[in-house]
Amino acid sequence: MRLQGKVVVVTGTGSGIGKDIAERFALEGAKVVAASRRASTGQGVVDAIVAKGGDAIFIQTDISSEADVTALFDAAVKKYGRIDGLVNNAGVNFVCPFEECTPEAWDRVLNVDLRGTYLCCRRAILEMLKTGDGGSIINVASNHTMAAVKGAAPYDAAKWGMVGLTKSLGIEFASRKIRVNVLSPGLIHTQIWDDILNAAPSHQECNDHWNSNIPMHRVGTCAEISSAAVFMISDESTYMTGANLVIDGGTSSQLVTAEPYESKKI
Ligand SMILES: NC(=O)c1ccc[n+]([C@@H]2O[C@H](COP(=O)([O-])OP(=O)(O)OC[C@H]3O[C@@H](n4cnc5c(N)ncnc54)[C@H](O)[C@@H]3O)[C@@H](O)[C@H]2O)c1
Structure with a gap:
């Protein structure tokens, strides 16, 4: 223990x-x-x-x-x-x-x-x-x-x-x-997250939107x-x-959220 x-x-x-x-x-x-x-x-x-x-x-x-x-x-x-x-x-x-x-x-x-x-x-x-x-x-x-x-x-x-x-x-x-x-x-599955989902017109769209902002794609x-x-x-x-120990699935480490295209080697 x-x-x-x-x-x-x-x-x-x-x-x-x-x-x-x-x-x-x-x-x-x-x-x-x-x-x-x-x-x-x-x-x-x-x-x-x-x-x-x-x-x-x-x-x-x-x-x-x-x-x-x-x-x-x-x-x-x-x-x-x-x-x-x-x-x-x-x-x-x-x-x-x-x-x-x-x-x-x-x-x-x-x-x-x-x-x-x-x-x-x-x-x-x-x-x-x-x-x-x-x-x-x-x-x-x-x-x-x-x-x-x-x-x-x-x-x-x-x-x-x-x-x-x-x-x-x-x-x-x-x-x-x-x-x-x-x-x-970062975003953690508590009542706050349930409230966000319940306030949205579509659970699925809301879920997809937030997950696209989190590099690990989940709360x-x-x-x-x-x-x-x-x-x-x-x-x-x-x-x-x-x-300051940040535990947010990588959210605060990214400058842009969703990439418009897959990054290629340059
Ligand atoms: N849930 C998230 O996504 C998230 C993300 C980042 C930070 N946080 C932080 O984590 C902490 C907990 O959040 P949570 O999501 O578990 O919230 P929650 O609302 O589920 O729990 C908060 C608790 O604090 C109590 N509380 C509120 N005001 C109080 C007061 N004046 N005196 C004593 N108790 C009081 C509430 O009664 C409740 O039990 C908060 O400081 C919040 O800002 C939460």
Whole structure:
């Protein structure tokens, strides 16, 4: 087991990537503190982990609230005595033309995706400093941190901000054995992908369109993100800090999407 005995806080565990990370970490022997906004989904995820013999607790948390984040880490330390890892996964998506992007919408996205990440990093680092054993923090951003997507200004600003925060903390705490890295997924099969498909007039056309933008011609799976997260929290990645690990089937590496003709040797 690659995370045996490590106490790891994971945010946004009610669904999608965060749910998969919480389940996988428990299988790898971690004590998982699962934090999510809705108890209706979050508690069930933890109950299922415990039913399979895993060690986990659920704490209902809005990560944009300082009081909630304080209560989350207090409960985690009360139950397990220390913090070894944190995965800042909770986030809200955003798609809207910039002309219609109100200050309220901007604040909502920035407050969850960037301020929430800051608040959780702050408390986790304070706890890690108390033990002196260091720790590992993953900030889940997006392959939007390699470029940008139209209509996603607050999301892109927040996710790029997470990279800056990560690099700053990575170098500030490197000598104290606290590692901070970004994990940037591309399009992953979660509710977001199902919503995109369901909003399209044709599932097949929508699927073909998106797949043609991904060199591997498919969306990724939550398990492919969780595998990277295990590596980044584990002691297999002890020389890694300030990095942005992009897992997107090659999407952000290409300059053009679909080629008009097959490249020939010139
Ligand atoms: N799915 C993708 O294709 C994709 C691609 C790139 C990046 N990401 C990033 O991965 C992360 C997870 O995405 P997902 O697709 O699994 O999303 P999701 O919507 O399925 O899950 C997000 C979880 O975060 C929780 N959450 C939202 N706001 C919260 C708050 N204020 N406090 C606490 N919990 C909150 C939700 O309740 C939910 O459980 C996000 O940060 C997202 O930006 C996802």
